[in-house]
Amino acid sequence: MDLSTEILGIEFKNPLLPAAGPLTGDDKKMKYIASLGVGGMVTKTISTEAAKVPRPCIVATKDYVVNAELWSEYGPDKWINEFLPGIQDLGMPKIISIGYTKEQVEWLVPRLKDFGDAFEISTHYVGKDLSPIAEVAKTASKLAGKPVFMKVSPHMPDPVEFAKVVTEAGAAGVVAVNSLGPAYYVDPKTGNSPLGSENRYGWISGPVIKPLALSIVQRIRQALDIPVIGVGGVKTAEDVVEFLEVGASAVGMLSSALIFGKAQYKRIVDGLEEALRKRGYSSVKDAIGKKLEVKHAEFTVNNPKVDPEKCTLCKLCEYVCPYFAIKVTDRVEVDPNACFGCGLCESRCPTSAISGVLKK
Numbered sequence: 001m002d003l004s005t006e007i008l009g010i011e012f013k014n015p016l017l018p019a020a021g022p023l024t025g026d027d028k029k030m031k032y033i034a035s036l037g038v039g040g041m042v043t044k045t046i047s048t049e050a051a052k053v054p055r056p057c058i059v060a061t062k063d064y065v066v067n068a069e070l071w072s073e074y075g076p077d078k079w080i081n082e083f084l085p086g087i088q089d090l091g092m093p094k095i096i097s098i099g100y101t102k103e104q105v106e107w108l109v110p111r112l113k114d115f116g117d118a119f120e121i122s123t124h125y126v127g128k129d130l131s132p133i134a135e136v137a138k139t140a141s142k143l144a145g146k147p148v149f150m151k152v153s154p155h156m157p158d159p160v161e162f163a164k165v166v167t168e169a170g171a172a173g174v175v176a177v178n179s180l181g182p183a184y185y186v187d188p189k190t191g192n193s194p195l196g197s198e199n200r201y202g203w204i205s206g207p208v209i210k211p212l213a214l215s216i217v218q219r220i221r222q223a224l225d226i227p228v229i230g231v232g233g234v235k236t237a238e239d240v241v242e243f244l245e246v247g248a249s250a251v252g253m254l255s256s257a258l259i260f261g262k263a264q265y266k267r268i269v270d271g272l273e274e275a276l277r278k279r280g281y282s283s284v285k286d287a288i289g290k291k292l293e294v295k296h297a298e299f300t301v302n303n304p305k306v307d308p309e310k311c312t313l314c315k316l317c318e319y320v321c322p323y324f325a326i327k328v329t330d331r332v333e334v335d336p337n338a339c340f341g342c343g344l345c346e347s348r349c350p351t352s353a354i355s356g357v358l359k360k
């Protein structure tokens with residue numbers, strides 16, 4: 001199956017990229033991640049100064065990561081003289097992540113542009129005002145002479161407007177999304193946040209943010225015909241397909257590799273063909289943008305149907321029903337006058353015995 005994807009003439013052998021972060025923090029780490037079969041490389045964010053990163057800076061549960069990392073802990077000299085020359089023979093497209101202000105970008109782009117195929121610019125620490133972000137996009141695009149992607153953070157009030165403004169200013173496309181926050185994670189064992197950052201705050205990412213990231217990618221692509229690299233909460237090959245369907249041309253992942261191990265990249269690449277086939281696609285390009293149609297709200301109430309063969313009478317549906325419409329005796333009884341057709345019982349049934357409410 002053809003797993004390749006293309007963004008503005010840049011060919012990726014498959015759509016999975018590492019998202020900017022510690023796993024791509026120097027040339028040795030990037031070479032290792034490349035060996036796991038990803039389709040392209042994205043560096044850790046480089047700025048004009050080395051970041052002074054508070055420690056500890058990463059904590060994870062199985063559903064999310066909270067991190068207090070900033071940009072690269074190495075200054076630009078190290079990147080220019082060592083890390084970027086060290087990945088020139090990687091054999092895959094290289095996206096150089098940089099940040100943050102117009103002045104910093106003016107300094108960085110001319111010095112870094114020959115090392116990569118495109119730039120990604122983080123807007124994580126520059127506030128919510130779109131005009132300085134547009135200035136950065138304009139400056140970088142002029143100086144780079146190659147595609148510039150602006151990375152949107154989920155705290156941006158209007159990601160569609162963000163995408164509109166930056167592409168009008170000259171950016172080629174958008175990376176959506178960065179981590180969400182600030183977030184205050186409390187370790188249940190100690191009752192305190194384990195991070196060393198100011199206020200002990202971090203940024204949340206990983207599987208819990210996937211629905212948010214999918215909607216941001218989808219809304220941008222419903223409004224604009226621009227290339228989008230989808231990022232946020234990817235854990236499986238099926239997740240990659242979901243991002244392609246809402247219009248992403250390539251898909252980044254970081255947190256699931258931090259939670260489950262770096263081999264998650266290989267597992268996803270190995271599972272991509274099967275995941276595409278399961279959803280009826282014959283290639284990666286075939287899946288891109290298949291779910292961009294705007295669907296209108298519906299108001300019909302459908303009551304749940306219960307398959308007695310599958311039902312174990314566990315009563316979870318009765319316990320969770322917010323409308324008090326279910327009573328479980330020697331069978332599941334649904335009061336059609338009380339049932340609101342909300343769908344919760346069907347989504348929580350552990351044996352899939354309930355059907356007929358949720359959209360397929």
Ligand SMILES: Cc1cc2nc3c(=O)[nH]c(=O)nc-3n(C[C@H](O)[C@H](O)[C@H](O)COP(=O)(O)O)c2cc1C
Pocket residue numbers: 019020021022044045058065066067068069070071072097122151177178179205206207209231232233234252253254255256
């Ligand atoms: C530990 C850590 C460090 C990160 N560092 C950067 C960074 O340097 N630049 C950047 O643009 N995003 C950074 N991110 C955000 C990720 O690139 C990504 O956008 C976000 O985590 C959502 O994807 P995920 O759920 O697959 O991790 C970092 C995330 C984590 C967890």
